[in-house]
Amino acid sequence: QAQLVQSGSDLRKPGASVKVSCKTSGYTFTSYLMNWVRQAPGQGPQWMGWINTATGHPTYAQGFTGRFVFSVDTSVSTAYLQINSLKSEDTAVYYCARQPSYRGDFDSWGQGTLVTVS
Amino acid sequence: EAVLTQSPGTLSLSPGERATLSCRASQSVTSNFLAWYQQKPGQAPRLIIYGASSRATGIPDRFSGSGSGTDFTLTISRLEPEDFAVYYCQQYGSSPLFTFGPGTKVDIK
Numbered sequence: 023q024a025q026l027v028q029s030g031s032d033l034r035k036p037g038a039s040v041k042v043s044c045k046t047s048g049y050t051f052t053s054y055l056m057n058w059v060r061q062a063p064g065q066g067p068q069w070m071g072w073i074n075t076a077t078g079h080p081t082y083a084q085g086f087t088g089r090f091v092f093s094v095d096t097s098v099s100t101a102y103l104q105i106n107s108l109k110s111e112d113t114a115v116y117y118c119a120r121q122p123s124y125r126g127d128f129d130s131w132g133q134g135t136l137v138t139v140s
Numbered sequence: 141e142a143v144l145t146q147s148p149g150t151l152s153l154s155p156g157e158r159a160t161l162s163c164r165a166s167q168s169v170t171s172n173f174l175a176w177y178q179q180k181p182g183q184a185p186r187l188i189i190y191g192a193s194s195r196a197t198g199i200p201d202r203f204s205g206s207g208s209g210t211d212f213t214l215t216i217s218r219l220e221p222e223d224f225a226v227y228y229c230q231q232y233g234s235s236p237l238f239t240f241g242p243g244t245k246v247d248i249k
Contacts, residue, residue, distance in 0.1 A: 030190075042238075056247070057238070065175075066228055066240050066241070066242050066243050067185060067228065067230075067240045068240065069236060069237065069238035069240070070241065072237075081237075083236050083237065083238075089243060117184055117185075125190060125191070126170075126171075126173030126175065126190075126231070126232025126233060126238070127175035127187055127190040127191075127230065127232065128175075128177075128187060128230075129187050129190070129196060129197075130187075131184035131185060131186070132184065133183075133184055134184050
């Protein structure tokens with residue numbers, strides 16, 4: 023059974039950077055795309071983009087270019103989200119979410135990481 | 141831009157009742173790539189339905205999805221206490237690649 027375990031909550035000051043990890047187990051890491059989803063307080067989920075875990079090639083949604091960086095380390099089956107130049111409006115819960123090939127949904131999610139910028 | 145609209149915003153029902161949730165897309169959803177998720181407070185979303193009508197692994201058969209094109213429905217045949225939550229629909233294929241609806245909250249009457 024797939025498990026996605028994210029790093030813990032983080033409090034950062036505006037202008038700082040943060041790196042969220044998503045460690046996976048129970049499946050072949052490179053056989054699935056990994057997506058990142060943001061959920062601001064009291065709001066619905068918002069897709070940030072995905073990374074091809076086999077090639078390391080990222081795709082960013084509009085509004086998530088420039089300050090956001092997706093990466094993977096296949097040796098430890100882990101995906102990363104780095105956010106640079108943090109702003110107060112980046113305060114949200116960030117989820118990693120696995121996408122099966124040839125499907126348009128997320129069948130397994132991390133537990134979420136709360137990033138607070140204050 | 142593909143926009144999803146969900147109705148109603150809140151559905152107040154009693155355990156044992158039938159819940160019918162609607163999701164409407166501003167443009168036709170590619171290959172019926174329409175999914176439904178359940179989210180409880182403090183938890184990650186959980187996949188319920190994918191491909192408009194296929195139940196995800198471990199999802200009980202009281203959950204069913206239907207629809208095509210721009211109109212989709214999630215039905216919970218008999219509400220159990222653990223079903224009270226927020227439900228989101230999500231489409232894949234139109235720009236942006238993935239979009240979520242605003243959600244329908246199913247709460248206890």
